[in-house]
Amino acid sequence: xxxxxxxxxxxxxxxxxxxxxxxxxxxxxxxxxxxxxxxxxxxxxxxxxxxxxxxxxxxxxxxxxxxxxxxxxxxxxxxxxxxxxxxxxxxxxxxxxxxxxxxxxxxxxxxxxxxxxxxxxxxxxxxxxxxxxxxxxxxxxxxxxxxxxxxxxxxxxxxxxxxxxxxxxxxxxxxxxxxxxxxxxxxxxxxxxxxxxxxxxxxxxxxxxxxxxxxxxxxxxxxxxxxxxxxxxxxxxxxxxxxxxxxxxxxxxxxxxxxxxxxxxxxxxxxxxxxxxxxxxxxxxxxxxxxxxxxxxxxxxxxxxxxxxxxxxxxxxxxxxxxxxxxxxxxxxxxxxxxxxxxxxxxxxxxxxxxxxx
Amino acid sequence: xxxxxxxxxxxxxxxxxxxxxxxxxxxxxxxxxxxxxxxxxxxxxxxxxxxxxxxxxxxxxxxxxxxxxxxxxxxxxxxxxxxxxxxxxxxxxxxxxxxxxxxxxxxxxxxxxxxxxxxxxxxxxxxxxxxxxxxxxxxxxxxxxxxxxxxxxxxxxxxxxxxxxxxxxxxxxxxxxxxxxxxxxxxxxxxxxxxxxxxxxxxxxxxxxxxxxxxxxxxxxxxxxxxxxxxxxxxxxxxxxxxxxxxxxxxxxxxxxxxxxxxxxxxxxxxxxxxxxxxxxxxxxxxxxxxxxxxxxxxxxxxxxxxxxxxxxxxxxxxxxxxxxxxxxxxxxxxxxxxxxxxxxxxxxxxxxxxxxx
Numbered sequence: 185x186x187x188x189x190x191x192x193x194x195x196x197x198x199x200x201x202x203x204x205x206x207x208x209x210x211x212x213x214x215x216x217x218x219x220x221x222x223x224x225x226x227x228x229x230x231x232x233x234x235x236x237x238x239x240x241x242x243x244x245x246x247x248x249x250x251x252x253x254x255x256x257x258x259x260x261x262x263x264x265x266x267x268x269x270x271x272x273x274x275x276x277x278x279x280x281x282x283x284x285x286x287x288x289x290x291x292x293x294x295x296x297x298x299x300x301x302x303x304x305x306x307x308x309x310x311x312x313x314x315x316x317x318x319x320x321x322x323x324x325x326x327x328x329x330x331x332x333x334x335x336x337x338x339x340x341x342x343x344x345x346x347x348x349x350x351x352x353x354x355x356x357x358x359x360x361x362x363x364x365x366x367x368x369x370x371x372x373x374x375x376x377x378x379x380x381x382x383x384x385x386x387x388x389x390x391x392x393x394x395x396x397x398x399x400x401x402x403x404x405x406x407x408x409x410x411x412x413x414x415x416x417x418x419x420x421x422x423x424x425x426x427x428x429x430x431x432x433x434x435x436x437x438x439x440x441x442x443x444x445x446x447x448x449x450x451x452x453x454x455x456x457x458x459x460x461x462x463x464x465x466x467x468x469x470x471x472x473x474x475x476x477x478x479x480x481x482x483x484x485x486x487x488x489x490x491x492x493x494x495x496x497x498x499x500x501x502x503x504x505x506x507x508x509x510x511x512x513x514x515x516x517x518x519x520x521x522x523x524x525x526x527x528x529x530x531x532x533x534x535x536x537x538x539x540x541x542x
Numbered sequence: 543x544x545x546x547x548x549x550x551x552x553x554x555x556x557x558x559x560x561x562x563x564x565x566x567x568x569x570x571x572x573x574x575x576x577x578x579x580x581x582x583x584x585x586x587x588x589x590x591x592x593x594x595x596x597x598x599x600x601x602x603x604x605x606x607x608x609x610x611x612x613x614x615x616x617x618x619x620x621x622x623x624x625x626x627x628x629x630x631x632x633x634x635x636x637x638x639x640x641x642x643x644x645x646x647x648x649x650x651x652x653x654x655x656x657x658x659x660x661x662x663x664x665x666x667x668x669x670x671x672x673x674x675x676x677x678x679x680x681x682x683x684x685x686x687x688x689x690x691x692x693x694x695x696x697x698x699x700x701x702x703x704x705x706x707x708x709x710x711x712x713x714x715x716x717x718x719x720x721x722x723x724x725x726x727x728x729x730x731x732x733x734x735x736x737x738x739x740x741x742x743x744x745x746x747x748x749x750x751x752x753x754x755x756x757x758x759x760x761x762x763x764x765x766x767x768x769x770x771x772x773x774x775x776x777x778x779x780x781x782x783x784x785x786x787x788x789x790x791x792x793x794x795x796x797x798x799x800x801x802x803x804x805x806x807x808x809x810x811x812x813x814x815x816x817x818x819x820x821x822x823x824x825x826x827x828x829x830x831x832x833x834x835x836x837x838x839x840x841x842x843x844x845x846x847x848x849x850x851x852x853x854x855x856x857x858x859x860x861x862x863x864x865x866x867x868x869x870x871x872x873x874x875x876x877x878x879x880x881x882x883x884x885x886x887x888x889x890x891x892x893x894x895x896x897x898x899x900x
Contacts, residue, residue, distance in 0.1 A: 205856075205858070480896070480899075482888055482891060482892070482896070484884055484887050484888055484891075485884075493874075495872075496872060496898075497872045497873060497874065498563075498872065498873045498874070498892075498896065498899045499873075499874045499876075500563070500873065500874065500875045500876070500877075500888045501876050501877070502875070502876070502877035502878075502881055502884050502885065502887070502888065503877060503878050503881040503884065504865070504876055504877065504878065507862070507876065509874070509876050511869075511874050514853075514854060514855045514856065515855060515856045515857075515858065516851075516855065516856070516857045516858065516867070516869050516874055517858045517860070518857075518858070518859050518860070518862055518865065518867050518876055519858075519859070519860035519861060519862065520860075520861050520862065523860055523861040526842055526843075526860050526861065527860065529842050529860070530840055530842060530858045530860065533840060533842075534840070534856075538838070538840070538856065540854075541838075541856045
């Protein structure tokens with residue numbers, strides 16, 4: 185069998201605020217170096233090295249973020265940057281990218297990736313991706329990556345794995361029994377104990393023909409919208425009229441041909457400051473630091489703290505425990521790690537009169 | 543009796559580090575707006591308004607801080623800024639200023655003030671100062687201001703008041719029984735209970751003739767040094783050879799003609815960040831803020847914290863208690879208020895390789 189070309193679609197339209205004050209309206213999380221010293225979107229593309237050349241990486245983003253993408257990804261060809269005329273969640277984004285892939289290659293396989301996840305080691309990820317690409321090349325299936333849970337998270341959607349549908353190399357391919365929305369704690373504990381449930385990673389692999397056909401079947405409004413674009417109607421007029429819906433909900437949960445490949449190595453969608461300590465080695469005092477641009481951390485009897493800095497500055501922590509301390513731009517945040525989710529309250533308040541800090 | 547002119551000598555040579563990172567080598571505490579929205583040295587001079595005109599205020603400082611003094615005190619005549627050739631503690635500084643006052647007026651009364659104290663209300667301070675000036679004008683005495691203690695502080699020297707030596711207006715004038723170095727806690731509690739002990743404020747009033755005569759008697763090396771300067775030797779050569787000693791130790795503790803006037807209103811030498819909450823009204827969540835230059839504080843369930851900012855920045859505190867959070871220049875400090883004295887450890891460590899942050 186001839187192996188089709190592998191394209192990558194990197195979705196970078198997010199405008200998360202949970203990493204305020206490092207993330208801002210004008211610089212969402214995917215542009216932050218929260219792990220590995222480079223912007224998350226650059227790390228996402230770097231994980232594809234050897235499997236997908238730059239010419240076949242498409243980045244879908246908001247027009248307002250185009251300059252940030254170009255700065256973070258200097259090797260991305262200019263024509264591979266797709267600007268969404270409006271933010272409409274992931275289903276229209278996936279369809280938009282699929283049409284573009286279709287213009288460039290006959291029925292290629294494409295991997296769709298969020299731009300703001302941390303995954304390692306890269307070698308393990310590439311094995312999963314290669315297996316998924318083989319599976320998608322061979323059959324009319326929609327492949328989703330499921331992350332093996334290591335704790336009863338209530339912040340993720342879950343996938344119940346169905347019967348084993350095959351094996352690609354050493355990697356099992358599962359049918360999908362069902363998708364489950366974010367569960368309450370007790371249910372999440374059951375899922376964890378059962379060993380049949382996986383976190384929905386939001387990463388997908390399929391052939392252009394498979395996703396187009398699934399769109400027509402399960403998200404006809406979107407498919408029809410792109411048919412109008414193909415007939416000459418401007419994207420800028422059609423796109424804002426498309427339903428704002430996630431690809432999981434619009435298509436995956438309804439399709440009968442979904443396959444799941446497990447990820448049993450480190451993955452995080454890095455949902456808040458509290459996720460970072462799990463991704464970094466602590467220093468000898470048990471503190472974590474994410475420092476760029478010459479930032480330094482100096483501690484005196486401080487333990488369990490996370491420090492984030494991005495300029496030629498020093499953060500000095502004395503006698504404090506389990507805090508996140510962030511210095512970024514014109515703002516400073518001090519918060520217990522366990523309350524990192526409350527950053528959104530500050531952001532909400534700033535939206536009412538403190539926009540210069542957003 | 544003709545009332546002699548009143549001069550003020552403001553000592554601004556300090557290089558305190560206990561307010562790091564707001565205080566720096568290049569900007570000691572007396573230039574910080576820690577209270578009342580203006581640099582402490584400006585507040586010190588403002589407290590003299592109506593009693594001592596700018597023409598009779600002398601500021602003694604380090605050559606390196608001259609520009610800061612001029613910026614903080616734009617109305618100070620240029621010739622009233624006395625630059626010490628070296629830092630030699632307060633006794634040589636007092637003698638230096640006394641010689642300058644002697645050149646300008648025949649046996650004037652002078653009040654010697656540190657530049658970095660908080661005192662209020664100003665009206666009460668001026669009453670004490672006027673009474674002290676009358677006392678010094680009338681007799682060959684060295685007047686010191688003693689602060690009535692409101693807690694058993696172990697960080698101050700104490701003055702044991704002797705017999706009542708007079709009354710100036712409504713203000714009693716005491717002889718001084720003895721000076722006591724910083725006491726241990728139990729002793730400080732005894733002092734507080736006895737009601738006979740006062741904190742040594744480091745503020746003095748005397749006639750030029752009285753301090754010159756006391757210098758000759760108790761600090762002859764300093765008096766002789768200035769005699770050599772009067773005979774033509776350059777100050778820059780003599781000054782560094784003078785003993786580095788505090789005026790209290792060199793002269794006051796040895797002299798028999800010391801008088802003490804009590805201060806029974808708010809006074810603080812503002813020895814560390816922990817002193818600031820006592821000087822400011824708390825907001826409704828029990829936090830204190832010292833904000834200049836457009837800095838803002840935003841709290842979410844934070845209590846008992848002190849925030850210091852001096853630029854167009856926001857400090858956001860979520861779910862924290864009793865912390866001092868300082869944003870200044872290229873540094874950020876987070877520390878429990880009760881450990882504010884440990885800031886000096888950070889400063890010591892920065893002196894060994896982090897001088898760009900000092």
